[in-house]
Amino acid sequence: xxxxxxxxxxxFALFYTRxxxxxxxxxxxxxxxxxxxxxxxxxxxxRDDDRTPEGRDRWTEDIFxxxxxxxxxxxxxxxxxxxxGPPAVIGLSEVENRYVVERLVETPELKKYxxxxxxxxxxxxxxxxxxxxxxxxxxxxxxxxxxxxxxFDSDGDRDFTRDQxxxxxxxxxxxxxxxxxxxxSRSGGQATSEPKRIAAGELNRKTVDSIRTIxxxxxxxxxxxxxxxxNNKSVEDVLGAVGDRNxxxxxxxxxxxxxxxxxxxxxxxxxxxxxxxxDQVHVSxxxxxxxxxxxxxxxxxxxxxxxxxxKKGRYKGYPFRSFAGGKFTGGYSDHFPVYALLIxxx
Numbered sequence: 081x082x083x084x085x086x087x088x089x090x091x092f093a094l095f096y097t098r099x100x101x102x103x104x105x106x107x108x109x110x111x112x113x114x115x116x117x118x119x120x121x122x123x124x125x126x127r128d129d130d131r132t133p134e135g136r137d138r139w140t141e142d143i144f145x146x147x148x149x150x151x152x153x154x155x156x157x158x159x160x161x162x163x164x165g166p167p168a169v170i171g172l173s174e175v176e177n178r179y180v181v182e183r184l185v186e187t188p189e190l191k192k193y194x195x196x197x198x199x200x201x202x203x204x205x206x207x208x209x210x211x212x213x214x215x216x217x218x219x220x221x222x223x224x225x226x227x228x229x230x231x232f233d234s235d236g237d238r239d240f241t242r243d244q245x246x247x248x249x250x251x252x253x254x255x256x257x258x259x260x261x262x263x264x265s266r267s268g269g270q271a272t273s274e275p276k277r278i279a280a281g282e283l284n285r286k287t288v289d290s291i292r293t294i295x296x297x298x299x300x301x302x303x304x305x306x307x308x309x310x311n312n313k314s315v316e317d318v319l320g321a322v323g324d325r326n327x328x329x330x331x332x333x334x335x336x337x338x339x340x341x342x343x344x345x346x347x348x349x350x351x352x353x354x355x356x357x358x359d360q361v362h363v364s365x366x367x368x369x370x371x372x373x374x375x376x377x378x379x380x381x382x383x384x385x386x387x388x389x390x391k392k393g394r395y396k397g398y399p400f401r402s403f404a405g406g407k408f409t410g411g412y413s414d415h416f417p418v419y420a421l422l423i424x425x426x
């Protein structure tokens with residue numbers, strides 16, 4: 081009886097959120113840093129030697145298969161309690177290649193949802209890419225392309241990192257743009273590495289401006305591991321992701337709903353006992369119009385159920401990462417997924 085009542089209440093929460101006589105469709109747009117989803121084969125073109133059976137991490141086929149399963153479990157679960165199913169669209173970072181993504185969508189946990197793939201090989205020296213998965217029954221892919229981020233190290237040599245993936249498509253016949261990121265890391269310290277993320281923010285801003293030049297009211301969702309918090313310069317100032325909804329105007333670039341989590345100390349990753357909100361989802365002002373009869377933004381969240389937390393040891397309470405101390409832990413990732421819920425009046 082209690083379970084039945086819970087389901088009934090959930091139904092009303094989802095589909096009667098604004099008035100007793102108005103129903104809503106709800107879809108999840110999510111992002112997940114999957115923490116080094118590598119296959120067990122050696123790629124001579126990238127630095128993946130550690131993630132091979134003979135490498136330092138002893139990355140065997142069995143471990144690869146377990147990593148695929150764990151990743152698929154999380155993707156299938158993201159915001160399921162709010163929508164009744166897995167994300168319509170989810171961006172991923174730290175995938176090694178097309179092969180691992182194809183294997184991922186063919187796992188028993190995901191295969192029945194018929195996910196399509198938007199993926200390009202990036203020039204990143206670690207051999208990791210970003211990609212986008214979309215349920216073909218809900219999203220129709222129109223176009224996908226990548227933008228190269230030109231960076232140089234202190235010696236003037238080219239510093240290769242992840243491309244920025246831009247996808248356009250139809251979510252229930254409405255045009256939506258999605259941009260997936262994995263900005264340069266904080267290696268060497270946050271301040272020292274910040275110029276690289278500022279450059280990433282500039283490229284992101286330029287891409288958005290180009291979309292809006294063609295379509296001024298374009299509905300754009302920006303997602304990724306930005307390796308900066310919502311209040312850092314690269315995100316708040318350079319990109320222009322505004323954390324206060326009341327300050328968003330039609331000329332703003334993005335509203336950043338992840339700022340509220342950051343201010344509350346709720347994070348997506350943890351380092352030296354400090355929680356950060358490096359994983360974020362931003363929405364364009366055109367998605368904030370609640371009078372719209374098409375898709376608009378309802379709310380954002382961090383998907384952090386108990387099984388994604390480390391239960392013991394020095395890192396108790398941290399995300400239950402899949403690799404630590406030189407071995408596979410059986411965990412999931414060192415990041416929690418984030419998501420935005422879009423709703424539409426029926």
